[in-house]
Amino acid sequence: MSDVLVLGSTGTTGSRVVRGLKALGVPVRAATRTPAQPGQIRFDWADPATYGPALDGVSAVYLIVPAVADPRPFVESFLDHAPRTRVVLLSSSSVHEDTPVLGALPGLVRQRPGWTVLRPSWFMQNFAGDHQVAQGVRAGRIVTATGDGRVAFVDAGDIAAVAVRALTDPEPHNTDHLLTGPRALSYAEAAAIVAHHLGRPVAHEPVSAGEYTQFLVRDGIPGQYAAMLASLDEAIRGGAEDRVTDTVERVTGRPARDFVTFTHEEIR
Template sequence: MRDVLVLGSTGNTGGRVLRQLRDRGVPTRAATRRPTRPGQVRFDWADRATHAEALDGVGAVYLVAPIGVAEPRPLVEPFLAAAPDARVVLLSSSPVDDTTPGLGELHGLVQRQPGWAVLRPSWFMQNFTGEHLVGQTARDGAIVTATGDARVGFVDATDIAAVAVRALTDAEPHNTEHVLTGPSALSYAEAAAIVAERLGRPVTHRAVTSAELAARHIAAGIPAEFAAVLAAMDDAIREGSEDRVTDTVERVTGRPARDFRTFANEEIR
């Protein structure tokens, strides 16, 4: 099998995709701005000179769009044009479809490839850990969102990666979109209660307006245009867009998706 190029190789899903591919014995190439280890290749979205070398000999690509870029098409389109024969699996998002400006425009680009899949995961369980604002505010005792009491089918990044690996390596390309959720939908208040139980201290959900949330994102260093996109996603959640559960993880991988309580008990510290 030809190499699989993994973009976002140090991220929530990219790192897991890389590990799962290597566990299967699949030859991989980890894209990074600063390669320091065998198996890594220099890649920078802003430097097209790095694209050809990263793609040389590649048979499939795990594509994570440029982070924090509201209009990624001008960067991604020439990159894909340099890989006309590669199967491409795009990490998108549950609320994004072909008509959505920005990230949604990449769906059509990927569908031009000879094999493709678009992953549309709901919100990551891993947002409750690490440096994500949800995780930071959870550790401070109050998760802050603009979602009200609406529910979300939070999904584990390991399950997203497992679906991606199948889409990258199955004999037949999937040539479809996969909407990915966990096995149940929870409100942030319900999730906060599970986190509080795990931590042994109070954690609540504090609802704010989308304007307040955007301001918080900007204060945390997120560009204003992208902060507005993130706040609008919370608006959509409040209106019920993520209150759904799919069986895609189990159907594609053959095993059930991890539930939020199991995730919390195993990963939240």
């Protein structure tokens, strides 16, 4: 098999995709802006000269879009270098056809001869590491504008496992995969699980969307982006993420990881 190119290979999902591919013996081209290890190659969305060499001769690519205001021209230019390469796009359950900017990207990928659009719900891993929610865990108060709305948090390892199948199965999946964990939890319920595990208080502090925007801005997030994040929380409050799919088990053959297991194994 030819190499599989993994963008964002040092990130939350990409690092797990790299591990999953290697475990199957699939040769991996791990893209990063700062390659330092064998198998890593230099790739920078800001340097289009890196697009062609990264894609040259690969059978498939795990595509994480660049975090810029309008990623579409970057993604179009990137995909133009390899019109026949299979593409697995990491999108999001909260991105829809009519979502400004990001809503257009799945359409680019669906024109390909082999494609998959991954649409995961919110990651369990947001409760660990550097994410805003993880900072809340450390502070003992997770601030959101989600109210009592539930989210079927999904494990990044499960997203990666589905990605690995989509990248390597003999037939391309040619479909959207809506990915969730095995049950939907409110932030208050998730906070209680984390608090029980850590043995110290962690609570959910529900605020209005306007208050949440201000909270994020005070934390250094630009106003427009903060307002967009607050609108996603409002959608959760309205029930947009309160649903469970069987996609992880259907595609990988094993059940999706539960939030309690994640908490025990990844939150310190």
